[in-house]
Amino acid sequence: MKPWQTASVRYTSVTIPLALVLVLTNCMSNTPEPVSEPEHTHGWLDFFMPDALVKDVATVECTLSDGTATSCYEITVAGTPSNHGVGPFCPRTTTATEDEVGIWLDGDNLYDVTGQFILDLPSIYNDDHWMLHDGQGHVRVTDTKEAFEAAARPNVAEEYENYCVEGRMEWLEGGEPVTTTVQIPVTPVHQGTPTPARGPLGVTFNGIRIDAAAPVDAILGAHTIAAFDDCGGHVNPFEGYHMHAATGCSEVGDAPDGETPPFAVAMDGYLIHGVLESGDLDKAGDLDECNGHTTDGYGYHYHARSPELNGVLTCYMGTTINHAAGGPPGGGPPPGGEGFETPPPPHDHN
Structure with a gap:
């Protein structure tokens, strides 16, 4: 059973729930009211699972994007999930079932990358x-490091068009996971107005970086499928294993009725909680442009967007560090890097 499925519901594609569309459309049509900063506690450092971090968290001086000098936590995540394996991703045959494969999400729908999905691609994308x-009966998959590196880039080598693209951890430099170091404000500073979010968006409590929306148009334009595993992650040569969608693999603890547990911390210091189901939206109240709200129990926090939408968050309501002032921006490909994951401009919807 997939992480996002319940015992009574199984599906191969997902459409955006109408209730979610109505709530978020209402949020986008109004200028957000400034939110008074709730008392903030830092107990979330204890949420990191064993082996999620490669070294102790340090407190360092940093400068926020508004010029404020403050203190930040410097956190280095392991780059491999501490509570589950990596993969599977692509099917090997056109008879592969959902238990053998990962998923694909394109901004509108979420699919199991089964053999039938591979056969149905011409009708799904009308091409x-x-x-x-x-x-x-055999699916074309990047099954060598050389094939993977030739396909996992914007200018896909012609011979690897019409491939299912997957990477393996052993193909990374030195065969080791790619760690990511981020600096996150100790005390979040709420801006009251949103700023676009670019990768990394934050880090999960099981040791993974969260990247911005995958460049789906470029991937589909090369007639490739860059499959994700069931936890919304995949591998590329620059970031290693990283995630683009929250499917319920790294939540910590329980949550009261109408809420979901946290699974990550965003780059502005606010927690990211799991996706709100349509039945919880009325209880949660309106979400702002960045899918956030304030509650008595959690203070201000975000909720991940539904996985098919491609991208956990699109914007921040808090202030992040000023990368130009020093400190690690969070890793990733060098400027102008050729990775498929070089973040596109943030979407303007939730």
């Missing part, structure tokens, strides 16, 4: 050029 199999 007869799709042909990720050899006609004899």
